[in-house]
Amino acid sequence: MVPIRVLVVDDSAFMRKVITEIIHAETDMEVVGFARNGQDALRKLAQLEVDVVTLDVEMPVMDGLETLRHIMDENPLPVVMLSSRTKKGSETTVQALALGAVDFIAKPSGPISLDMELVAQEITHKLRLAASAQFHRPKKPSVTPKRNASLTFPEPTQGAATKLVIIGSSTGGPKAVEEVFAHLPPNLPAGIVVVQHMPKDFTRSFAERLDSLFPFPVKEASNGDLVENGKVLIAPGDFHLMINSDRRVVLNQEERVMFLRPAVDVTMEGLPRVYGNKIVGVILTGMGRDGARGMAAIKKAGGITIAQDKNTSTIYSMPRVVAEEGNADYILPLDRIGGAITDIVATMR
DSSP: OOOEEEEEEOSOHHHHHHHHHHHHTSTTEEEEEEESSHHHHHHHHHHSOOSEEEEESSOSSSOHHHHHHHHHHHSOOOEEEEEOSSHHHHHHHHHHHHHTOOEEEEOOSSGGGTTGGGGHHHHHHHHHHHHHSOOOOOOOOOOSOOOOTTOOOOSOOSSBOSSEEEEEEOTTHHHHHHHHHTTOOTTOSSEEEEEEOOOHHHHHHHHHHHHHHSSSOEEEOOTTOBOBTTOEEEOOTTOEEEEOTTSBEEEEOOOOBTTBSSOHHHHHHTTHHHHTTOEEEEEOSBSSOTTHHHHHHHHHTTOEEEEEOTTTOSSBSHHHHHHHTTOOSEEEOHHHHHHHHHHHHHHOO
8 A cells, every 4th residue: 555645844843853753653654755835845746746735824935825825726735734723823724725725733732832742643634534535626715606696585584594504514614615605695594504623713713704705794603692594603613503492502512422513413403493394404525424413303304405416525424424324305516505505495485
């Protein structure tokens, strides 16, 4: 078996050493080169056979974001970003995911990250995932919705939404969610909740980016938020999100489900008690089977379920399980999911 060939890009000699030691401890991967900044990385990529790149966000000469743009334009490869947990770091990381980075690793906080070994398992897991990802040359991120001219909606009525769109996603999800949103009209007569597997330091930046790109309001959910028509709530990292009978958000830090918090299943499984059959459940790209139980519950209640198809999924695992278990009413390419949501919501009575 040919090992996964990794190029490590980081301006810190200490970080390059730590990451290399983590990778070399695995039998199925190897470090084939190092780079200390983006320019150096681009030179190395022209010389070496590389399967995956680990790319630091903050570097001199050419930073991680600019380097990623060059990689995606010139020689697209799976890239895993290494990000600080600062606000600037999280904002840049969310931009990187939209540009086509497969995933990211949040560096442990603290001086020089001497506890980097604590995330060794996460690093090797995400490098394997990236190497197995179905990799597409990314499109430019959409910044305006592609409106369906035949479906326009009046200003949403005030008060709690009586219909709900729930979207679950993981690896490759931030970019996929942007594509879905690009095909949604303003004033959709339903509330929208997104559960994206992402740490707490990053979900707020994700919500703020979406809010800046689209004409409908997007915010990181807080306890007590009302689910309203035409508005999007993003589940905050490290919290499960549920919706109570008053259609308000209830956050909790109960046990992780399949090591996940937030978990898509936790949100989805409680929805039929509140919304009955007026639910559109969507599962996008991601590893594992989170959302499978939730989609089964939504379908059983008479809601409509959509799974992303294999050809457009970065990681075809979460949607595959939903499809294989017979709980996907529609299996669609990414660019058709937003339109399908719009059509379904418009005909829900």
